[in-house]
Amino acid sequence: MDVITRFAPSPTGFLHIGGARTALFNFLFARHHGGRYLLRVEDTDRARSTKTAIDAIHQGLGWLNLAGDGEATYQSTRQQRHTEIAEKLLAQGHAYRCYLTPEELKEMRDEARKIGQPIRSPWRDKAPSQKTPDAPYAVRLKMPLDGTTTIADAVQGTVSINHQQLDDLVMLRSDGTPTYMLAVVVDDYDMGVSHIIRGDDHLNNAFRQQKIIEALGWTQPIYAHIPLIHGSDGAKLSKRHGALGVMEYEAMGFLPEAVNNYLLRLGWAHGDDEIISRTQAIEWFDLGGIGKSPARFDMEKLTALNSHYLNVMDDAAVMALIGDDLTPPLAPMIKTRLKLLVPAIKERAKNTNELREMAEFALSDTPNIDPDAKTLLDAPYLERLARFADDLPADVGDSEATKIWFETWLATHDWKMRDVAPGLRVALTGKKQAPDIILILTVLGSDEVKARIRAICNNRA
Numbered sequence: 001m002d003v004i005t006r007f008a009p010s011p012t013g014f015l016h017i018g019g020a021r022t023a024l025f026n027f028l029f030a031r032h033h034g035g036r037y038l039l040r041v042e043d044t045d046r047a048r049s050t051k052t053a054i055d056a057i058h059q060g061l062g063w064l065n066l067a068g069d070g071e072a073t074y075q076s077t078r079q080q081r082h083t084e085i086a087e088k089l090l091a092q093g094h095a096y097r098c099y100l101t102p103e104e105l106k107e108m109r110d111e112a113r114k115i116g117q118p119i120r121s122p123w124r125d126k127a128p129s130q131k132t133p134d135a136p137y138a139v140r141l142k143m144p145l146d147g148t149t150t151i152a153d154a155v156q157g158t159v160s161i162n163h164q165q166l167d168d169l170v171m172l173r174s175d176g177t178p179t180y181m182l183a184v185v186v187d188d189y190d191m192g193v194s195h196i197i198r199g200d201d202h203l204n205n206a207f208r209q210q211k212i213i214e215a216l217g218w219t220q221p222i223y224a225h226i227p228l229i230h231g232s233d234g235a236k237l238s239k240r241h242g243a244l245g246v247m248e249y250e251a252m253g254f255l256p257e258a259v260n261n262y263l264l265r266l267g268w269a270h271g272d273d274e275i276i277s278r279t280q281a282i283e284w285f286d287l288g289g290i291g292k293s294p295a296r297f298d299m300e301k302l303t304a305l306n307s308h309y310l311n312v313m314d315d316a317a318v319m320a321l322i323g324d325d326l327t328p329p330l331a332p333m334i335k336t337r338l339k340l341l342v343p344a345i346k347e348r349a350k351n352t353n354e355l356r357e358m359a360e361f362a363l364s365d366t367p368n369i370d371p372d373a374k375t376l377l378d379a380p381y382l383e384r385l386a387r388f389a390d391d392l393p394a395d396v397g398d399s400e401a402t403k404i405w406f407e408t409w410l411a412t413h414d415w416k417m418r419d420v421a422p423g424l425r426v427a428l429t430g431k432k433q434a435p436d437i438i439l440i441l442t443v444l445g446s447d448e449v450k451a452r453i454r455a456i457c458n459n460r461a
């Protein structure tokens with residue numbers, strides 16, 4: 001069987017972390033089987049589907065490298081086809097026109113709820129002659145009156161529902177628009193979708209969708225309903241837990257590789273493996289590895305993975321991250337500094353924001369001094385710094401040589417590291433918190449170190 005999966009987000013909010021995981025699982029499953037992974041934007045709710053949200057879906061998927069194969073399908077463009085199928089079901093007697101007015105329907109719904117029965121419109125069994133042709137009508141599916149429907153779900157196992165619990169579902173509303181339930185079935189069929197992998201909040205819909213498929217005589221897809229993601233406290237994932245738009249993770253400094261790896265492990269396992277590359281994931285991914293209970297979102301784990309991916313990133317890619325958004329391009333001198341700096345800071349930074357902050361001192365010759373760091377540059381400090389600038393040899397050597405020179409120099413003056421290093425760090429980087437002082441000295445080189453110290457001293461004099 002050709003494997004075709006799809007990710008079918010409704011663009012009514014941003015692409016959040018749960019949606020991204022669904023996309024990832026669909027992508028990996030399709031790639032694992034050499035199949036296709038399609039994107040369908042379910043934008044039928046015209047009032048709530050915004051262009052901003054549609055753009056955010058494409059942007060988020062693009063960032064995670066999970067864009068669908070080929071062009072995306074927009075559900076709103078397929079209304080005619082949905083209607084055609086509803087008409088076909090009508091003609092075949094699997095569906096009926098229901099002329100209940102909104103008031104009658106409300107009354108029926110209240111009554112049905114009271115007795116715990118599904119809605120069965122009186123129009124279901126009326127002879128055609130009894131119908132009122134000019135009144136607006138909805139098209140409803142004739143659900144079986146007894147028996148059960150069973151789904152062999154690849155994650156949930158065998159799940160059944162009693163038909164007595166199923167309403168005669170509406171496929172076309174009385175204004176002629178198709179419902180989600182009908183549109184999903186028709187689109188999945190037309191797109192050739194073989195496997196539906198989605199959140200288990202859709203399991204109840206699957207029973208209803210199966211009934212439409214059955215009435216049409218189409219082949220049932222294979223379902224895999226994955227448990228939703230919960231917060232670290234076990235409650236349903238909300239903003240408070242990190243259920244943010246995907247691009248907010250980029251803004252927080254996460255790498256797409258780390259987010260992908262984290263999402264993969266969130267609800268899917270391959271033994272104890274934690275660090276899983278995309279190639280490896282494609283090779284290993286299967287539906288059997290998806291857990292049955294909700295996974296908990298854990299920011300610390302994501303952060304640890306992010307540190308790992310930064311750490312193993314090659315230097316050129318890290319340089320690109322730092323210099324990426326800068327125009328004009330970095331000067332050769334700055335590039336030379338970064339080449340020395342990058343191997344050290346990529347090991348220390350937990351995210352790209354930290355990384356950029358650690359590199360900031362190398363990007364400009366006149367770093368801004370943080371207001372809270374200024375207090376460190378008092379008169380005794382400035383005196384020591386001036387001495388430092390005078391004594392520093394023009395070419396002090398590599399970091400090992402710099403360290404030895406610095407320690408010897410401190411000893412000569414009977415100073416400790418703490419008497420000099422904090423002020424030196426502020427003078428050279430503008431910050432109290434900055435990478436290791438020896439690293440800063442090595443990266444900047446003697447001339448630049450002297451120039452920065454003298455600029456500070458002259459300013460204060």
Ligand code: GLU
Nearest residue numbers: 008009010042184198202
């Ligand atoms: N559009 C639906 C949603 O965003 C998903 C429909 C489906 O996967 O069948 O929840």
